[in-house]
Amino acid sequence: MADYILSCCSTVDTSVEWCNERDISYIYFNYQLDGVALKDDFGKTNPPDQLYAKMLAGADAKTSQVAVGEYIVYFREFLEAGKDILHLSLDSGISGTVESARMAQEQLAPEFPDRAITIVDSMTATAGYALLMDELARQRSAGVGFSELCEQANMLRAQVHLWFESSDLTFFIRGGRISKASGILGGMLNICPIMDIEPDGTLAVKAKVRTKRKALAFLVDTMEKECIGGRDYARKVCVAHSECKSDAEALAIMLKERFPKLDGEVPIFSVGATIGTHTGPGTTIIGFWGTPRF
Numbered sequence: 001m002a003d004y005i006l007s008c009c010s011t012v013d014t015s016v017e018w019c020n021e022r023d024i025s026y027i028y029f030n031y032q033l034d035g036v037a038l039k040d041d042f043g044k045t046n047p048p049d050q051l052y053a054k055m056l057a058g059a060d061a062k063t064s065q066v067a068v069g070e071y072i073v074y075f076r077e078f079l080e081a082g083k084d085i086l087h088l089s090l091d092s093g094i095s096g097t098v099e100s101a102r103m104a105q106e107q108l109a110p111e112f113p114d115r116a117i118t119i120v121d122s123m124t125a126t127a128g129y130a131l132l133m134d135e136l137a138r139q140r141s142a143g144v145g146f147s148e149l150c151e152q153a154n155m156l157r158a159q160v161h162l163w164f165e166s167s168d169l170t171f172f173i174r175g176g177r178i179s180k181a182s183g184i185l186g187g188m189l190n191i192c193p194i195m196d197i198e199p200d201g202t203l204a205v206k207a208k209v210r211t212k213r214k215a216l217a218f219l220v221d222t223m224e225k226e227c228i229g230g231r232d233y234a235r236k237v238c239v240a241h242s243e244c245k246s247d248a249e250a251l252a253i254m255l256k257e258r259f260p261k262l263d264g265e266v267p268i269f270s271v272g273a274t275i276g277t278h279t280g281p282g283t284t285i286i287g288f289w290g291t292p293r294f
Contacts, residue, residue: 005078010040023137024133066101067100068103070100075104087120128285130287136152224259239251239255241283242271
């Protein structure tokens, strides 16, 4: 086992088992459902189908970032055990949690002068976040030391591309990411917006495609244009979905057909409560390795 901690937020949207297999520590994000404070705990408290059913029935869902005090408690346990910490936060364009983590780092530094805490803004989320953490865990298992892995984290995050499409625009409208008029028209015309995480970490609508099937094909075409190696891409890819598993499975099949040299199977994860609160159901996400975005 490495002599340092590799850590992330639960917005990596995988599972407890997935993180444990890779010896990745994690801290839960927070959200509220009708005023009740809950943890984004990989669907343990509210499985995705139940969460989205409640949201569609009108439940008021809100997210809140991990507080400074929560990070202090979380980091302290590792520091007291004599471990250095490399923590990758959720994309700063989506949440300000990275600043909370950095404030906790600053407060703990005088107390643990012989220990190091490195905070890295992952500049990604969900499927892209999982892809990044998986690679860092692989490198750590291969013997990469703390300082070098910190450097790798800063370099590799720029190579993670995350694209997604959605057929249900209700919660994008509520969140202000799509105007009400565009959302209503899009729903009437069966339009799926295609979005990505931009180099500055913000989300942007890149295209609007009619029908879900064409939207999924657009994601595959985009990956071919931007990934390392084109159709000869030989690295991993991750897929996530918000209560539209059949779409995610269809996307996985399309990916395997287009990129026959993929490294392993295409893992499919369920989008967690934090991201799902903003997307609602009907969103399919892809994360892959591509040319540096920044």
